[in-house]
Amino acid sequence: MKIAVMPGDGIGPEVVSQALKVLRVVAPQAETQEAPIGEAGIQAHGVPLPEPTLALARKADAILFGAVGVADEAAIERERRPGTGLLQLREALTLYANFRPAYMFPELIGASTLRPEVVDGLDIVIVRELNGDAYFGQPRGFEINQAGERVGFNTMRYSESEVERVAHAAFRAARRRHHKLCSVDKANVLEASQLWREVVTRVGQDYPDVELSHLFVDAAAMMLMRRPKQFDVIVTGNLFGDILSDAAAMLTGSIGMLPSASLGYERKGLYEPVHGSAPDIAGKDVANPLAAILSLAMMLRESFEMDDAASRVEQAVRAVLAAGYRTADIRQDGTQCVGTRDMGDAVVEALHRQAA
Ligand code: NAD
Secondary structure (H helix, E strand, O other), X not given: OEEEEEEEXXXXXXXXXXXXXXXXXXXXXXXEEEOOOOHHHHHHHOOOOOHHHHHHHHHOOEEEEEEOOOOOHXXXXXXXXXXXXXHXXXXXXXXXXXXXXXXXXXXXXXXXXXOXXXXXXXXXXXXXXXXXHHHOOOOOEEEEOOXXXXXXXXXXXOOHHHHHHHHHHHHHHHHHOOOEEEEEEOOOOOHHHHHHHHHHHHHHOOOOOOEEEEEEHHHHHHHHHHOHHHOOEEEEOHHHHHHHHHHHHHHOOOHHHOEEEEXXXXXXXXXEEOOOOOOOOOOXXXXXXXXXXXXXXXXXXXXXXXXXXXHHHHHHHHHHXXXXXXXXXXXXXXXXXXXXXXXXXXXXXXXXXXXX
Protein backbone atom coordinates (compact mmCIF):
# COMPACT_ATOMS: atom_id res chain seq x y z
CA MET A 1 0.00 0.00 0.00
CA LYS A 2 2.03 2.93 -1.28
CA ILE A 3 0.10 6.13 -0.81
CA ALA A 4 1.27 9.48 -2.18
CA VAL A 5 0.05 12.22 0.12
CA MET A 6 -0.48 15.68 -1.38
CA PRO A 7 -1.92 18.02 1.21
CA GLY A 8 -1.70 21.11 -1.05
CA ASP A 9 -2.77 24.53 0.17
CA GLY A 10 -5.07 26.30 2.59
CA ILE A 11 -7.13 23.83 4.63
CA GLY A 12 -5.71 20.91 2.58
CA PRO A 13 -2.91 20.09 5.06
CA GLU A 14 -5.29 20.47 8.04
CA VAL A 15 -7.88 18.00 6.74
CA VAL A 16 -5.39 15.55 5.21
CA SER A 17 -3.55 15.18 8.53
CA GLN A 18 -6.84 14.07 10.11
CA ALA A 19 -7.35 11.49 7.36
CA LEU A 20 -3.81 10.22 7.98
CA LYS A 21 -4.58 9.72 11.69
CA VAL A 22 -7.49 7.52 10.61
CA LEU A 23 -5.32 5.63 8.10
CA ARG A 24 -2.82 4.75 10.85
CA VAL A 25 -5.62 3.03 12.77
CA VAL A 26 -7.32 1.09 9.98
CA ALA A 27 -4.29 0.32 7.78
CA PRO A 28 -1.10 0.72 9.82
CA GLN A 29 0.81 -1.19 7.15
CA ALA A 30 0.31 1.60 4.59
CA GLU A 31 3.43 3.44 3.44
CA THR A 32 2.93 7.14 2.93
CA GLN A 33 5.12 9.74 1.27
CA GLU A 34 4.31 13.41 1.01
CA ALA A 35 4.86 15.78 -1.92
CA PRO A 36 3.98 19.43 -2.59
CA ILE A 37 1.44 20.51 -5.20
CA GLY A 38 -0.39 23.73 -6.02
CA GLU A 39 0.93 26.83 -4.29
CA ALA A 40 3.02 24.52 -2.09
CA GLY A 41 4.59 23.14 -5.30
CA ILE A 42 5.30 26.66 -6.54
CA GLN A 43 6.93 27.56 -3.23
CA ALA A 44 9.07 24.41 -3.22
CA HIS A 45 9.95 24.00 -6.93
CA GLY A 46 8.55 26.99 -8.83
CA VAL A 47 5.71 25.10 -10.59
CA PRO A 48 2.25 23.87 -9.45
CA LEU A 49 3.02 20.24 -10.37
CA PRO A 50 6.73 19.66 -9.65
CA GLU A 51 8.43 16.75 -11.43
CA PRO A 52 9.18 14.82 -8.17
CA THR A 53 5.50 15.11 -7.20
CA LEU A 54 4.39 13.66 -10.54
CA ALA A 55 7.02 10.91 -10.26
CA LEU A 56 5.73 9.99 -6.80
CA ALA A 57 2.14 9.94 -8.10
CA ARG A 58 3.15 7.62 -10.94
CA LYS A 59 4.70 5.02 -8.67
CA ALA A 60 2.07 5.20 -5.90
CA ASP A 61 -0.93 2.85 -5.67
CA ALA A 62 -3.17 5.74 -4.70
CA ILE A 63 -3.05 9.46 -4.00
CA LEU A 64 -4.57 11.18 -1.00
CA PHE A 65 -5.09 14.78 -1.99
CA GLY A 66 -6.11 17.82 0.07
CA ALA A 67 -6.89 20.91 -1.99
CA VAL A 68 -5.02 23.48 -4.03
CA GLY A 69 -5.63 27.16 -4.55
CA VAL A 70 -5.09 30.63 -3.26
CA ALA A 71 -7.41 33.60 -3.03
CA ASP A 72 -7.71 35.60 -6.30
CA GLU A 73 -6.34 32.72 -8.33
CA ALA A 74 -7.93 34.01 -11.57
CA ALA A 75 -5.53 36.97 -11.56
CA ILE A 76 -2.51 34.61 -11.87
CA GLU A 77 -1.36 33.42 -15.32
CA ARG A 78 -2.65 29.90 -16.01
CA GLU A 79 0.67 28.02 -15.99
CA ARG A 80 1.48 29.35 -12.51
CA ARG A 81 -1.99 28.91 -11.03
CA PRO A 82 -2.08 26.42 -8.13
CA GLY A 83 -5.21 24.76 -9.57
CA THR A 84 -3.31 23.99 -12.78
CA GLY A 85 -1.26 21.47 -10.76
CA LEU A 86 -4.35 19.35 -10.10
CA LEU A 87 -5.58 19.58 -13.71
CA GLN A 88 -2.15 18.49 -14.95
CA LEU A 89 -2.02 15.61 -12.49
CA ARG A 90 -5.48 14.33 -13.51
CA GLU A 91 -4.47 14.54 -17.16
CA ALA A 92 -1.00 12.97 -16.68
CA LEU A 93 -2.50 9.94 -14.89
CA THR A 94 -5.50 9.78 -17.27
CA LEU A 95 -7.90 9.97 -14.35
CA TYR A 96 -10.98 10.48 -16.46
CA ALA A 97 -13.89 9.61 -14.17
CA ASN A 98 -14.58 11.57 -11.05
CA PHE A 99 -17.02 9.89 -8.64
CA ARG A 100 -18.77 12.25 -6.28
CA PRO A 101 -21.26 10.60 -3.98
CA ALA A 102 -23.76 12.86 -2.25
CA TYR A 103 -25.13 10.95 0.70
CA MET A 104 -27.43 12.38 3.35
CA PHE A 105 -26.32 11.33 6.80
CA PRO A 106 -29.59 11.11 8.77
CA GLU A 107 -27.91 12.99 11.63
CA LEU A 108 -27.36 16.02 9.36
CA ILE A 109 -30.82 16.43 7.85
CA GLY A 110 -31.29 19.71 9.72
CA ALA A 111 -28.04 21.08 8.21
CA SER A 112 -29.42 21.03 4.65
CA THR A 113 -31.05 24.19 3.33
CA LEU A 114 -33.72 21.98 1.73
CA ARG A 115 -36.75 20.61 3.53
CA PRO A 116 -36.08 17.32 5.36
CA GLU A 117 -38.57 15.33 3.25
CA VAL A 118 -36.73 16.40 0.07
CA VAL A 119 -33.32 15.15 1.22
CA ASP A 120 -34.13 12.39 3.71
CA GLY A 121 -32.56 9.20 2.32
CA LEU A 122 -30.69 11.01 -0.46
CA ASP A 123 -27.97 8.79 -1.92
CA ILE A 124 -26.72 9.72 -5.37
CA VAL A 125 -23.43 9.55 -7.25
CA ILE A 126 -22.35 12.08 -9.84
CA VAL A 127 -19.81 10.77 -12.33
CA ARG A 128 -18.04 13.75 -13.86
CA GLU A 129 -15.79 13.38 -16.90
CA LEU A 130 -12.43 14.84 -15.96
CA ASN A 131 -10.04 14.93 -18.91
CA GLY A 132 -12.00 16.75 -21.63
CA ASP A 133 -14.52 19.51 -22.34
CA ALA A 134 -13.88 23.25 -22.25
CA TYR A 135 -11.28 22.72 -19.52
CA PHE A 136 -8.82 21.09 -21.92
CA GLY A 137 -10.23 21.72 -25.42
CA GLN A 138 -8.08 23.56 -27.93
CA PRO A 139 -8.06 26.22 -29.25
CA ARG A 140 -8.39 28.43 -26.22
CA GLY A 141 -7.09 31.83 -25.35
CA PHE A 142 -7.60 35.52 -25.88
CA GLU A 143 -7.71 37.49 -29.12
CA ILE A 144 -8.68 40.89 -30.39
CA ASN A 145 -11.82 41.05 -32.54
CA GLN A 146 -12.49 43.31 -35.49
CA ALA A 147 -13.90 46.00 -33.22
CA GLY A 148 -10.58 46.03 -31.33
CA GLU A 149 -12.15 44.41 -28.25
CA ARG A 150 -10.49 41.62 -26.24
CA VAL A 151 -12.27 38.25 -26.59
CA GLY A 152 -11.77 35.19 -24.39
CA PHE A 153 -12.62 31.81 -25.90
CA ASN A 154 -12.59 28.09 -25.06
CA THR A 155 -13.55 24.99 -26.98
CA MET A 156 -16.01 22.43 -25.70
CA ARG A 157 -14.71 19.24 -27.26
CA TYR A 158 -15.41 15.53 -26.73
CA SER A 159 -14.24 12.56 -28.76
CA GLU A 160 -16.26 9.34 -28.97
CA SER A 161 -13.65 7.38 -27.02
CA GLU A 162 -13.58 9.96 -24.22
CA VAL A 163 -17.35 9.71 -23.83
CA GLU A 164 -17.31 5.92 -24.13
CA ARG A 165 -14.87 5.28 -21.31
CA VAL A 166 -16.64 7.53 -18.81
CA ALA A 167 -20.03 6.15 -19.87
CA HIS A 168 -18.80 2.60 -19.18
CA ALA A 169 -17.54 3.71 -15.75
CA ALA A 170 -20.94 5.24 -14.96
CA PHE A 171 -22.94 2.22 -16.17
CA ARG A 172 -20.74 -0.07 -14.05
CA ALA A 173 -21.36 2.19 -11.04
CA ALA A 174 -25.12 2.07 -11.67
CA ARG A 175 -24.92 -1.73 -11.80
CA ARG A 176 -23.40 -1.76 -8.31
CA ARG A 177 -26.22 0.49 -7.06
CA HIS A 178 -29.88 0.84 -8.13
CA HIS A 179 -29.45 0.30 -11.89
CA LYS A 180 -30.48 3.81 -12.91
CA LEU A 181 -28.29 6.20 -14.90
CA CYS A 182 -29.18 9.72 -15.96
CA SER A 183 -26.92 11.31 -18.57
CA VAL A 184 -26.84 15.11 -18.47
CA ASP A 185 -25.95 17.26 -21.49
CA LYS A 186 -27.10 20.25 -23.51
CA ALA A 187 -27.78 18.35 -26.74
CA ASN A 188 -30.46 20.81 -27.84
CA VAL A 189 -27.79 23.50 -28.31
CA LEU A 190 -24.27 21.99 -28.40
CA GLU A 191 -22.74 19.59 -30.94
CA ALA A 192 -20.34 18.24 -28.30
CA SER A 193 -23.42 17.30 -26.26
CA GLN A 194 -25.19 15.78 -29.27
CA LEU A 195 -22.26 13.40 -29.71
CA TRP A 196 -22.20 12.77 -25.95
CA ARG A 197 -25.87 11.69 -26.00
CA GLU A 198 -25.43 9.44 -29.04
CA VAL A 199 -22.39 7.68 -27.55
CA VAL A 200 -23.92 7.22 -24.08
CA THR A 201 -27.06 5.75 -25.71
CA ARG A 202 -24.92 3.36 -27.76
CA VAL A 203 -22.87 2.27 -24.73
CA GLY A 204 -26.17 1.72 -22.90
CA GLN A 205 -26.95 -1.19 -25.24
CA ASP A 206 -24.26 -3.15 -23.39
CA TYR A 207 -26.10 -2.58 -20.10
CA PRO A 208 -29.74 -3.59 -20.71
CA ASP A 209 -30.21 -4.02 -16.95
CA VAL A 210 -29.53 -0.31 -16.36
CA GLU A 211 -32.35 2.15 -16.98
CA LEU A 212 -30.87 5.05 -18.96
CA SER A 213 -32.44 8.50 -19.10
CA HIS A 214 -31.24 11.85 -20.47
CA LEU A 215 -31.74 15.37 -19.16
CA PHE A 216 -30.60 18.76 -20.36
CA VAL A 217 -28.33 20.37 -17.81
CA ASP A 218 -30.73 23.19 -16.98
CA ALA A 219 -33.54 20.72 -16.23
CA ALA A 220 -31.11 18.55 -14.27
CA ALA A 221 -30.13 21.52 -12.09
CA MET A 222 -33.80 22.15 -11.36
CA MET A 223 -34.54 18.50 -10.64
CA LEU A 224 -31.58 18.25 -8.28
CA MET A 225 -33.20 20.91 -6.11
CA ARG A 226 -36.78 19.77 -6.58
CA ARG A 227 -36.68 15.98 -6.40
CA PRO A 228 -33.05 14.90 -5.90
CA LYS A 229 -34.03 11.43 -4.70
CA GLN A 230 -35.20 10.48 -8.20
CA PHE A 231 -31.52 10.12 -9.17
CA ASP A 232 -29.24 7.15 -8.63
CA VAL A 233 -26.15 7.78 -10.81
CA ILE A 234 -25.69 10.88 -12.95
CA VAL A 235 -23.02 11.02 -15.68
CA THR A 236 -22.02 14.28 -17.25
CA GLY A 237 -19.17 16.26 -18.80
CA ASN A 238 -16.43 18.13 -17.02
CA LEU A 239 -18.01 21.58 -16.94
CA PHE A 240 -21.60 20.58 -16.13
CA GLY A 241 -20.30 18.03 -13.59
CA ASP A 242 -18.21 20.64 -11.82
CA ILE A 243 -21.28 22.79 -11.24
CA LEU A 244 -23.90 20.10 -10.57
CA SER A 245 -21.73 18.25 -8.06
CA ASP A 246 -21.25 21.38 -5.96
CA ALA A 247 -25.01 21.93 -6.04
CA ALA A 248 -25.52 18.31 -4.98
CA ALA A 249 -22.99 18.90 -2.22
CA MET A 250 -25.18 21.53 -0.67
CA LEU A 251 -28.17 19.15 -0.60
CA THR A 252 -26.33 17.22 2.05
CA GLY A 253 -25.64 20.22 4.26
CA SER A 254 -22.01 21.10 3.66
CA ILE A 255 -19.31 20.76 1.07
CA GLY A 256 -17.13 19.79 4.04
CA MET A 257 -18.84 16.36 4.11
CA LEU A 258 -18.28 15.25 0.53
CA PRO A 259 -15.54 12.90 -0.65
CA SER A 260 -14.54 12.10 -4.21
CA ALA A 261 -12.52 9.59 -6.20
CA SER A 262 -10.89 10.18 -9.56
CA LEU A 263 -10.26 6.93 -11.39
CA GLY A 264 -8.72 5.90 -14.68
CA TYR A 265 -7.93 2.62 -16.39
CA GLU A 266 -6.16 1.05 -13.40
CA ARG A 267 -7.06 0.70 -9.74
CA LYS A 268 -4.88 3.67 -8.99
CA GLY A 269 -7.00 6.63 -7.98
CA LEU A 270 -6.79 10.12 -6.62
CA TYR A 271 -8.97 10.70 -3.59
CA GLU A 272 -9.86 14.17 -2.44
CA PRO A 273 -12.56 16.13 -0.69
CA VAL A 274 -14.85 17.96 -3.11
CA HIS A 275 -14.13 21.28 -1.43
CA GLY A 276 -11.28 23.63 -2.27
CA SER A 277 -8.55 25.18 -0.17
CA ALA A 278 -10.97 27.54 1.59
CA PRO A 279 -8.49 30.39 2.18
CA ASP A 280 -11.15 32.16 4.28
CA ILE A 281 -10.88 29.58 7.07
CA ALA A 282 -7.36 28.18 6.54
CA GLY A 283 -5.15 27.84 9.60
CA LYS A 284 -8.02 28.39 12.03
CA ASP A 285 -8.70 24.76 12.98
CA VAL A 286 -12.35 25.11 11.94
CA ALA A 287 -12.43 23.17 8.63
CA ASN A 288 -14.52 20.03 8.51
CA PRO A 289 -12.14 17.06 7.98
CA LEU A 290 -14.91 14.52 7.33
CA ALA A 291 -14.82 14.91 3.53
CA ALA A 292 -11.10 14.08 3.59
CA ILE A 293 -11.69 11.16 5.98
CA LEU A 294 -14.52 9.83 3.78
CA SER A 295 -12.22 10.21 0.74
CA LEU A 296 -9.80 7.91 2.53
CA ALA A 297 -12.64 5.40 2.95
CA MET A 298 -13.25 5.56 -0.82
CA MET A 299 -9.54 4.91 -1.38
CA LEU A 300 -9.57 1.83 0.84
CA ARG A 301 -12.56 0.45 -1.07
CA GLU A 302 -11.67 1.37 -4.67
CA SER A 303 -7.87 1.14 -4.81
CA PHE A 304 -7.17 -1.48 -2.14
CA GLU A 305 -10.38 -3.53 -2.07
CA MET A 306 -10.47 -3.11 1.72
CA ASP A 307 -14.25 -2.97 2.04
CA ASP A 308 -14.27 -3.77 5.76
CA ALA A 309 -11.80 -1.03 6.63
CA ALA A 310 -13.74 1.44 4.44
CA SER A 311 -17.01 0.54 6.18
CA ARG A 312 -15.35 0.91 9.59
CA VAL A 313 -14.30 4.46 8.71
CA GLU A 314 -17.78 5.36 7.44
CA GLN A 315 -19.38 3.89 10.56
CA ALA A 316 -16.97 5.84 12.76
CA VAL A 317 -17.99 9.06 10.98
CA ARG A 318 -21.65 8.24 11.58
CA ALA A 319 -20.89 7.47 15.23
CA VAL A 320 -19.29 10.88 15.86
CA LEU A 321 -22.19 12.63 14.15
CA ALA A 322 -24.67 10.61 16.20
CA ALA A 323 -22.73 11.54 19.34
CA GLY A 324 -23.38 15.19 18.47
CA TYR A 325 -19.92 16.36 17.31
CA ARG A 326 -20.10 19.06 14.65
CA THR A 327 -17.64 21.38 12.96
CA ALA A 328 -18.86 24.95 12.43
CA ASP A 329 -20.15 24.33 8.88
CA ILE A 330 -22.65 21.67 10.04
CA ARG A 331 -23.41 23.11 13.45
CA GLN A 332 -26.96 22.70 14.70
CA ASP A 333 -28.69 23.55 17.98
CA GLY A 334 -27.96 21.06 20.73
CA THR A 335 -24.70 19.79 19.21
CA GLN A 336 -21.11 20.24 20.32
CA CYS A 337 -18.99 22.42 18.05
CA VAL A 338 -15.45 21.08 17.65
CA GLY A 339 -12.42 22.05 15.61
CA THR A 340 -10.67 20.16 12.82
CA ARG A 341 -8.22 18.28 15.05
CA ASP A 342 -10.82 17.37 17.66
CA MET A 343 -13.13 16.04 14.94
CA GLY A 344 -10.27 13.87 13.62
CA ASP A 345 -9.57 12.64 17.14
CA ALA A 346 -13.25 11.85 17.67
CA VAL A 347 -13.27 9.64 14.56
CA VAL A 348 -10.11 7.87 15.76
CA GLU A 349 -11.70 7.27 19.17
CA ALA A 350 -14.84 5.92 17.52
CA LEU A 351 -12.66 3.48 15.57
CA HIS A 352 -10.97 2.30 18.75
CA ARG A 353 -14.38 1.83 20.38
CA GLN A 354 -15.45 -0.40 17.46
CA ALA A 355 -12.43 -2.62 18.06
CA ALA A 356 -13.22 -2.79 21.79
P1 NAD B 1 -13.93 26.24 -1.37
O1 NAD B 1 -14.51 24.89 -1.49
O2 NAD B 1 -12.50 26.33 -0.99
O3 NAD B 1 -14.78 27.09 -0.32
C1 NAD B 1 -16.16 27.41 -0.52
C2 NAD B 1 -16.81 27.71 0.83
O4 NAD B 1 -16.96 26.51 1.57
C3 NAD B 1 -15.95 28.65 1.70
O5 NAD B 1 -16.81 29.49 2.41
C4 NAD B 1 -15.24 27.70 2.64
O6 NAD B 1 -14.90 28.26 3.88
C5 NAD B 1 -16.26 26.58 2.80
N1 NAD B 1 -15.59 25.28 3.00
C6 NAD B 1 -14.89 24.58 2.08
N2 NAD B 1 -14.41 23.47 2.61
C7 NAD B 1 -14.80 23.45 3.89
C8 NAD B 1 -14.59 22.55 4.96
N3 NAD B 1 -13.88 21.42 4.84
N4 NAD B 1 -15.14 22.85 6.17
C9 NAD B 1 -15.86 23.96 6.32
N5 NAD B 1 -16.09 24.85 5.35
C10 NAD B 1 -15.57 24.61 4.14
O7 NAD B 1 -14.18 26.99 -2.76
P2 NAD B 1 -13.71 28.44 -3.24
O8 NAD B 1 -13.79 29.40 -2.11
O9 NAD B 1 -14.50 28.67 -4.47
O10 NAD B 1 -12.21 28.25 -3.67
C11 NAD B 1 -11.09 28.52 -2.83
C12 NAD B 1 -9.83 28.06 -3.54
O11 NAD B 1 -9.88 26.64 -3.69
C13 NAD B 1 -9.68 28.61 -4.96
O12 NAD B 1 -8.32 28.92 -5.17
C14 NAD B 1 -10.15 27.50 -5.85
O13 NAD B 1 -9.57 27.54 -7.12
C15 NAD B 1 -9.68 26.29 -5.06
N6 NAD B 1 -10.43 25.04 -5.32
C16 NAD B 1 -9.69 23.91 -5.32
C17 NAD B 1 -10.32 22.69 -5.49
C18 NAD B 1 -9.48 21.45 -5.43
O14 NAD B 1 -8.33 21.50 -4.99
N7 NAD B 1 -10.00 20.30 -5.83
C19 NAD B 1 -11.71 22.62 -5.63
C20 NAD B 1 -12.44 23.80 -5.59
C21 NAD B 1 -11.80 25.03 -5.44
